[in-house]
Amino acid sequence: MNIVKAVLFDLDNTLIDFMRMKKISCEAAISAMIDGGLDMGKQEAYDLLFELYGIHGIEYQEIFQKFLEKTMGKIDYRVLSKGIAAYRKMQIGYLEPYPHVRATLLMLKEKGIMLGIVSDAPRMRAWLRLAEMGLTDFFDVVVTLDDTGQTKPSELPFKAAVTALGVEPKD
Numbered sequence: 822m823n824i825v826k827a828v829l830f831d832l833d834n835t836l837i838d839f840m841r842m843k844k845i846s847c848e849a850a851i852s853a854m855i856d857g858g859l860d861m862g863k864q865e866a867y868d869l870l871f872e873l874y875g876i877h878g879i880e881y882q883e884i885f886q887k888f889l890e891k892t893m894g895k896i897d898y899r900v901l902s903k904g905i906a907a908y909r910k911m912q913i914g915y916l917e918p919y920p921h922v923r924a925t926l927l928m929l930k931e932k933g934i935m936l937g938i939v940s941d942a943p944r945m946r947a948w949l950r951l952a953e954m955g956l957t958d959f960f961d962v963v964v965t966l967d968d969t970g971q972t973k974p975s976e977l978p979f980k981a982a983v984t985a986l987g988v989e990p991k992d
Contacts, residue, residue: 826992827935827961829982831973832947836922836938837954842915843879846908847871850885853907857900861892880942916953926959937962937982941972962986 833839851859851866859866870888877884885904889896929936938960940947944967951957962985964978971977983990 824992825934827937827983827986827988828929829937829939829979832938832940832950833942836918836956837916837950838919839950842912845915846911849911850904850908854885854889854900854904857903858897859889859892859900866892880946913953916950918954918956923956926956930959935961935986935988937964937986939964939973939978939982941966943967 830836847870848863848867851863851870855861855863855866866888869891870884873884873887873891874881877887881887885901885908886896889901893900926936936959938947938951940963942950942965944963944965947963947965948957951960951963962982964982964985966972966978969975969977969981973979979990983992
């Protein structure tokens with residue numbers, strides 16, 4: 822019988838409902854930007870924002886700047902700051918683990934199983950999400966896009982994680 826020594830998890834949409842948080846946060850940002858002077862309907866703005874995420878990536882850090890350049894022809898920092906502030910406030914309120922995640926992680930740790938994260942998110946974003954949910958101490962290793970320069974399904978992030986844990990993929 823094989824004994825499991827380690828378990829690797831993805832973070833976004835595996836341990837946390839990332840897309841729910843992203844959508845709610847973006848809705849808040851759009852409402853705040855419209856209140857701040859953006860002359861555009863909410864649905865049109867939302868659709869364009871997610872079109873830009875599709876082009877630049879869901880983790881793109883200057884998405885609101887790109888959005889304002891496209892919609893207003895320039896970055897209006899009054900509008901931008903309102904959007905970012907609303908996004909951040911909503912993000913913290915809706916970033917939480919799926920049901921039973923904490924109990925499952927605790928059970929695995931109690932059995933002596935090492936735990937790791939393999940995430941396509943940038944390093945700081947992955948760690949912030951873990952910290953905001955109070956999950957950092959469960960994980961023995963966190964491998965991110967910044968660590969390998971590769972995203973899943975590349976084998977490299979997984980190989981980096983098992984190497985850091987000192988186990989073989991079969992373990």
